[in-house]
Amino acid sequence: MDARQLEYFLAVVDHGGINRAAQALFLAQPSLSQAIRTLERDLGTDLFHRVGRRVVLTPAGTALIEPARHVVRGLATARASVASTTGLESGRVDVAATPSQSVEPLGSMIARFTARHPGLAIAIRAATTAASVVELVRTGVVEVGLLASSTPVVAAGVRVETVGMQRFVLVTPPDGRFPAGRPVRREQLAGQRLIVGPHGSGMRALVEEFRAAGVALTVVVESEQREAILPLVLRGVGVAVLAASWAELARRAGAVVLELEPAAHLHLALVSRADASPAAAAFRAAALTAPTP
Numbered sequence: 001m002d003a004r005q006l007e008y009f010l011a012v013v014d015h016g017g018i019n020r021a022a023q024a025l026f027l028a029q030p031s032l033s034q035a036i037r038t039l040e041r042d043l044g045t046d047l048f049h050r051v052g053r054r055v056v057l058t059p060a061g062t063a064l065i066e067p068a069r070h071v072v073r074g075l076a077t078a079r080a081s082v083a084s085t086t087g088l089e090s091g092r093v094d095v096a097a098t099p100s101q102s103v104e105p106l107g108s109m110i111a112r113f114t115a116r117h118p119g120l121a122i123a124i125r126a127a128t129t130a131a132s133v134v135e136l137v138r139t140g141v142v143e144v145g146l147l148a149s150s151t152p153v154v155a156a157g158v159r160v161e162t163v164g165m166q167r168f169v170l171v172t173p174p175d176g177r178f179p180a181g182r183p184v185r186r187e188q189l190a191g192q193r194l195i196v197g198p199h200g201s202g203m204r205a206l207v208e209e210f211r212a213a214g215v216a217l218t219v220v221v222e223s224e225q226r227e228a229i230l231p232l233v234l235r236g237v238g239v240a241v242l243a244a245s246w247a248e249l250a251r252r253a254g255a256v257v258l259e260l261e262p263a264a265h266l267h268l269a270l271v272s273r274a275d276a277s278p279a280a281a282a283f284r285a286a287a288l289t290a291p292t293p
Contacts, residue, residue, distance in 0.1 A: 003075050005039040006068040008032055009047065013065060014141075017055055069140035077277040091279040094142040096125040096133045099226035100203075100243035101146050101268065105163065109146070113286035120279050128224055129200035134158060137271045143280035144273075146287075148243065148266040150205045158271045161288060165265045168206055170258045171230065171250045172239045183261040186210050193220040193238035195229050202266045203241050209264075230255065 011021040011032075018036070022029040040047050047061035057065075093113075097106050102124060110122055125142055127133040133145035134155045146163075147153065153160050170184050178184050189210060196219050197203045211217055220238045223229055229240050233255055242250070243266060247257045272284050 001039060001042045003071060005035055005042075006072055008035045009039060009061075009064065010068055010072060012036065012048070012055065013057065013061075017053075019053070066139050073140040073143070073273075074275065077275060091119075091277070092121045092123055093144060093277075093279045093283045094123045094125060095283065096127045096136040096142045096145040098127055098130060098133060098147050098201075099197075100245045101148050101166070102126070103249070104245035105166075105268065106146050109283075109287040112289055113283050116286055117279075117282055120282070122283070128198060130202075131200065134271055137273060140273070143276050144283055144287075145271040146268070147271065148202050148268050150202045150266060152267050153269040153271070155271060159274060161270045161272075161284075163268045163270050163288065166268055167244045168203065168241050168260055168264045168266070169244050169247050170239060170260055171233050171242050171246065172256045172258065173233055173236050174254050174256055175236075176239065176256055178256065178258055180256050180258070183259040185261045186213065186215055189239075190216045191218075193218045195221040195223065195232050195238045195240045197226065197229075198222060198224050203243065206241055206264050 008021070008025065008027075011025055012018055015021040015024050018032055019029055022032045025032065036047065043060070043064075045060045046058050047064060048055035049058055095106070106124070113122070114120070125136060127136055127145070127147070130147040130149040130153065133147040134153075136142045137145040138155075138157045145158075148166060152162075170178070170189075172178055178188070194207060194217050196207050207217065207219070221229075221232055223232075226242075226246075229242065230246065230250055230253060232238065233240050233250075234253060241260070250257050270284065270287055272280065276284065
């Protein structure tokens with residue numbers, strides 16, 4: 001077994017099949033298939049069930065994912081550590097973030113980081129919930145994660161550092177029923193049609209909290225794609241409770257952004273690995289430099 005074989009194995013897992021993995025790796029499909037079979041032979045067990053043109057992980061394949069990521073990430077960190085002795089002039093940091101926080105504060109964090117280290121690149125991986133960000137960091141898919149949660153973040157196996165709070169706002173069409181400049185009480189939302197995120201997201205948790213308090217709301221659209229919500233609001237489909245990271249963009253697009261009363265907030269946290277590469281450590285330092293608005 002060697003690290004390249006494990007990289008190939010993880011590519012098949014991450015891309016959902018040998019053909020897509022081969023394309024991503026710029027390899028011929030037969031060469032990748034042979035590498036996987038060689039790895040299986042070395043381990044003495046099948047890692048995938050072959051179902052027609054599809055591959056499905058076996059229990060052994062599932063068990064290999066996390067240790068394989070540790071090996072591949074460890075080797076990448078070792079190379080980066082050696083390279084860093086001459087300065088952080090090249091390399092990449094893999095960062096996972098929940099959708100709204102990818103708008104802000106991640107944008108400001110990346111701006112500070114790239115200003116300090118112009119030779120380093122960032123790869124952003126989408127994660128729909130705080131739990132998925134933690135899992136991506138814990139298993140070594142990424143080295144750093146930015147997440148938001150309705151409660152203070154506690155997670156085992158990763159380093160968790162609070163970076164601030166982010167309030168929720170109500171975003172409505174320009175011709176909506178709520179006047180600009182006045183806070184909206186939760187009971188005033190009774191009868192409104194809402195565009196919401198998926199279960200597990202902070203915005204959805206707040207909407208469910210409103211419902212539990214007796215506010216009669218109608219969920220008209222549920223979208224995993226946060227970028228779809230603002231256009232739907234502007235088209236008059238409904239209103240949305242969004243993180244304040246969207247407020248500036250919403251105002252520029254012509255929507256009305258209103259404060260909620262009582263105020264509701266998300267807890268923002270940066271999660272990282274203890275064995276982070278020098279580049280990831282540099283990103284963490286830049287991210288924690290200034291308080292998040």
